[in-house]
Amino acid sequence: MTNARTYGQMCPIARSMDVLGERWTFLIVRELLLGPKRFKDLVDALPTLGPNRLTTRLRSLEDAGVVRRTTLPPPAGVGVYELTERGEGLREPLVALGRWGLGLPPSPEIDPATTRVDLIALSISSVVAPDKLVGLKEIYEMHVGRETFHVEIADGRMLTRSGPAPVRPDLVITCRVRTFLKLIFGGTRAVDAVQSGDLQVALGGNEVVERAFDLMSDTEIDYPVYLGI
Incomplete structure (x- = not known):
């Protein structure tokens, strides 16, 4: 029986979506494309995600080798999440997706203040x-x-x-x-x-x-x- 959390297909796109397809996952990677972030930084950037779901998504990305935890050098010395080399490989496709989205007119549900x-x-x-x-x-x-x-x-x-x-x-x-x-x-x-x-x-x-x-x-x-x- 196929796991409900996977597409169960030996297809590169399907396998990618097995890792990235859950809601909010792409946006977590988006934030990390801008540099390492503390957990609090990610909560502030994605307030409607919630700390519990954020923890779950980050754990999944760590397991997939996309994200890792590290500590910034002094004087900061704080724990942060950052993209691995594999995670950095998502920069080009995500930026391409962002450029495609730049040309889309906003729907009435989108607040321009965001x-x-x-x-x-x-x-x-x-x-x-x-x-x-x-x-x-x-x-x-x-x-x-x-x-x-x-x-x-x-x-x-x-x-x-x-x-x-x-x-x-x-x-x-x-x-x-x-x-x-x-x-x-x-x-x-x-x-x-x-x-x-x-x-x-x-x-x-x-x-x-x-x-x-x-x-x-x-x-x-x-x-x-x-x-x-």
Whole structure:
């Protein structure tokens, strides 16, 4: 008899869904794509999941070799969950799924206030063409609305991470959510946003600002979808 928790098929897609198909599992992995997280961080990011179900999902992901527990080095020294190398293999397919979802109009049941620009940045920055990143090693710290996240460029990759930059960044900006969305979806240029005061630059010159938003811009996405924010 087939276990009700498995599709019982020797198919790569079915086997993947045996591990990832339960509700909330993809979103836990999504949060860990932004970097290691404490249990409390995951509870705060997924409040309707609940601690008990979160514990169960994390245990399943650990058993599957997707997630592991570790301790951050001093001075933090706190226990966190992070993706294993196998878990990191989910970055490309999940980001592709995120990019597909960027173009979907929100349904009436979705609250625009739940918009998180770090997740939008994740869906864009992770797929920047490698040839645009050759020779670049920079960190951009972004304060957008109530969020703070940073974007790291190194070794031909551009990754979005939670929280402030771990070292001195090359760029620090502050803006509203609406301004950020206009900048990355082609609604306005960085130089114009700086001149109007909509984009404040605390660290970094015009060249770095323009380069950062040129790399993160995605004019293929229909910006008006987000005008309700």
